Amino acid sequence: MATYSTAEKKQTAIVIVIVTKKGESMARKLDEIVRLAEATDLQVVGSFTQNVKDFNKSTVIGSGKVQEIVEFLESNPVDLAIVDYKLTGSQISNLSNAFSTRVIDRVGLILDIFAKRAKTNEAKLQVKLAQNIYLLPKLRDVKETSNKYGGAGVGMRGPGETKLELDRRRLEKEIDFLKKEIQKIKSQRQVGRREREKTGIKKVALVGYTNAGKSSLLNALTKENIYVQDKYFATLDTTSRKLFLNGQNVILTDTVGFISELPHELVDSFTSTLEEAKQADLILHVVDPTATSQDGKELYYEESMRVTNQVLDDIGATKNRLTVYNKCDLITQRKQLSENEVYVSAKTKEGFDELKEKMTSML
Ligand SMILES: Nc1nc2c(ncn2[C@@H]2O[C@H](COP(=O)(O)OP(=O)(O)OP(=O)(O)O)[C@@H](O)[C@H]2O)c(=O)[nH]1
Numbered sequence: 001m002a003t004y005s006t007a008e009k010k011q012t013a014i015v016i017v018i019v020t021k022k023g024e025s026m027a028r029k030l031d032e033i034v035r036l037a038e039a040t041d042l043q044v045v046g047s048f049t050q051n052v053k054d055f056n057k058s059t060v061i062g063s064g065k066v067q068e069i070v071e072f073l074e075s076n077p078v079d080l081a082i083v084d085y086k087l088t089g090s091q092i093s094n095l096s097n098a099f100s101t102r103v104i105d106r107v108g109l110i111l112d113i114f115a116k117r118a119k120t121n122e123a124k125l126q127v128k129l130a131q132n133i134y135l136l137p138k139l140r141d142v143k144e145t146s147n148k149y150g151g152a153g154v155g156m157r158g159p160g161e162t163k164l165e166l167d168r169r170r171l172e173k174e175i176d177f178l179k180k181e182i183q184k185i186k187s188q189r190q191v192g193r194r195e196r197e198k199t200g201i202k203k204v205a206l207v208g209y210t211n212a213g214k215s216s217l218l219n220a221l222t223k224e225n226i227y228v229q230d231k232y233f234a235t236l237d238t239t240s241r242k243l244f245l246n247g248q249n250v251i252l253t254d255t256v257g258f259i260s261e262l263p264h265e266l267v268d269s270f271t272s273t274l275e276e277a278k279q280a281d282l283i284l285h286v287v288d289p290t291a292t293s294q295d296g297k298e299l300y301y302e303e304s305m306r307v308t309n310q311v312l313d314d315i316g317a318t319k320n321r322l323t324v325y326n327k328c329d330l331i332t333q334r335k336q337l338s339e340n341e342v343y344v345s346a347k348t349k350e351g352f353d354e355l356k357e358k359m360t361s362m363l
């Protein structure tokens with residue numbers, strides 16, 4: 001029988017970050033893609049950046065940059081090249097051939113993290129659906145390159161059998177099946193929700209960018225013990241707990257974190273999870289104000305707030321929003337807050353009284 005070392009060697013990767021729009025922060029994007037890679041246990045050994053002006057249709061990045069990366073890889077071979085961009089199947093295949101290594105894009109990487117984290121049946125079905133929708137238009141190219149450069153590991157992991165062996169028809173059939181299964185769970189949820197509605201208990205949802213501290217806040221407010229990690233996308237499943245708030249019980253729900261360019265495949269698949277936010281009477285938008293560049297000059301969290309608000313608008317969650325600046329134990333400078341904003345710390349519980357007061361008055 002084969003034996004496995006417990007200290008398994010990490011897969012290595014390079015990241016390639018592309019800025020195409022004015023005002024996009026290269027530093028923020030680089031930080032984020034490295035954190036995403038680490039969230040799926042990859043070791044990033046090199047990074048490349050490019051401001052793309054003349055968009056190259058076949059490789060996105062210019063031929064000079066491709067050459068620079070090829071030369072790097074000749075002396076530093078890696079398991080995977082991650083491109084922080086949404087690529088077509090043929091772009092993945094062109095870059096794989098140029099680099100002689102497997103290539104995945106931002107969406108593929110995020111889907112892989114979700115596949116790794118999914119625990120409940122519902123989350124697994126949702127991730128698998130998203131993976132299949134992502135894979136379908138790329139099937140031929142991905143099949144070809146994975147035969148050449150290996151198909152196991154990051155970007156290929158799925159709950160269950162590998163999808164690369166499935167032909168298009170089977171993939172489409174599976175997509176239909178998954179949609180139906182998810183619909184069934186959704187209906188069950190609706191029943192449960194209606195039951196809860198009859199009791200008249202108000203619902204509060206914790207939403208926000210990944211790693212903002214949503215689960216930590218749920219734990220601290222309700223004395224629960226939900227999985228908290230300094231890793232992107234620690235939570236995929238919604239968890240609801242009762243919270244006693246100035247004389248009334250409310251239900252507090254933790255939700256999946258957001259990220260910029262959240263793959264639409266995931267937004268579509270996770271609608272029933274995101275539905276919790278939509279149905280809430282009050283949304284606590286949790287923000288990590290420590291998310292800044294190393295010199296503190298670039299406020300990355302402003303971009304994350306914009307992203308979160310955009311997703312909430314997109315899913316039609318138009319209810320009351322209270323902005324909760326968490327991790328205030330870590331910051332020295334505070335800004336002037338408006339009515340619907342509060343500083344708290346899930347760690348020290350500072351600001352909890354004020355948070356609860358505001359929640360009560362907004363419900
Ligand atoms: N210092 C400090 N750290 C905090 C605080 N709240 C959360 N953290 C840390 O921030 C990290 C992320 O916390 P989580 O609660 O997992 O964040 P989340 O928003 O649920 O993240 P996802 O589930 O990945 O979307 C963990 O390492 C926490 O220990 C806080 O108030 N102060």
Ligand SMILES: [Mg+2]
Nearest residue numbers: 214215234235
């Ligand atoms: Mg969480």
